[in-house]
Amino acid sequence: MEKSRIPMADETKAVATSVPDQGGHVPSIVTPIFDQAIPNIPGKSLNVLEVDYAPGAAAHPHRHAKSAFIYAYVLSGEIESKVNDGETRVYKTGEFWTEPPNANHPISRNASKTKPAKLLAVFVVDSDDKPLTIPVE
Template sequence: MFFRHLLAASCGAVACTLCGGAIAHQSSEVVKQDFNQSIPNLPGKSLVAVEVDYPPGSASLPHKHAKSAFIYAYVLSGSIESKVNDGEARVYHAGESWSESPGAIHRISRNASKTQPAKLLAIFVVDTDDKELTTPVK
């Protein structure tokens, strides 16, 4: 059960790259890689977990993730507004989550509050060779 929650939490949506935890575009969130491990029973796949801190009123630019990436996002604190592909924009509160399928476009990802910080845990199941997890969408 714990692994299922960890796997779910690890597939989250947001802006980061594998290279040193750097973000792939200019925006106001802070991304920190927490975990990067190959999955022994899934050759060629890795599990990558990142924390995304959103200061009050901050946002990520629209972005997409590596083509192989299945993502689970879990709100650790605060509230985050998210819109994936052509779905509806929704505000997720601490303890709530969503997922993103490979090839999805994350059109909105921002702190829903102008006064309180928010934090997201994003967990990726991704091809081990995919080094850039996030690229901006123009």
Template sequence: MECKHAWLNASTVADSASTRAPSVAVISSRERRGLQARPVSNASRYNYAPGGKSLPHRHGQAFVVGYVLSGAIRSRVNEGDVRVFHAGEHWIEKPGAHHTMSENASDTEPAKLLAIFVADTKDKNLVTFDRQ
């Protein structure tokens, strides 16, 4: 599915300059009409290879829910604790949060993450990687 808001797509993730960056597939992207703020929801699946990781990043003013589909994901948001989330567990990122760590907790098994974004249609850059 093509994501018309340029939030999350293969080139966005590849731009992270990491050879171990997860692949991403947009599962759903819908604009909610009839609401004053016109939010858009987006669900994307990230496939992390063993040892795979993404660079530190932010998600604009989106609310984000990360849900682990399989394997285990090591995550840190803002200055919070580093946590490992296993299949069936989730975390929430508030608008403006800094996702400082997102990686497969295993060097031998793959992991899959479902990321659900809710944002205003005006928020075009929902994945902004830190400058390295």
């Protein structure tokens, strides 16, 4: 089955990098896949993002838009994740988790130092609730 991709109107190309930031993190690469209003739920949108983690890569601690309900699905590799005060867990290819609105995400990283990992994040969010991800200091 061929992979279908719907480009976003304001899409910019993601640039991959393996250079650590000032905090020593190798960043994850986020690529917008889909952004559309949900026609039968006024005021709500569906946003889909693909998150690529190079070996050893991690997202900075962050929280999500206050209205965002998130379904996260591991496409490949293994992702270590912690949401709010829940347990830190490693999710393998084909596994998923959900995040409630206004979730805090202190840990989101590739569980492997040698293999890449990829995650699909599906957001159901208020259409005007931007940005989807906010860094936490």
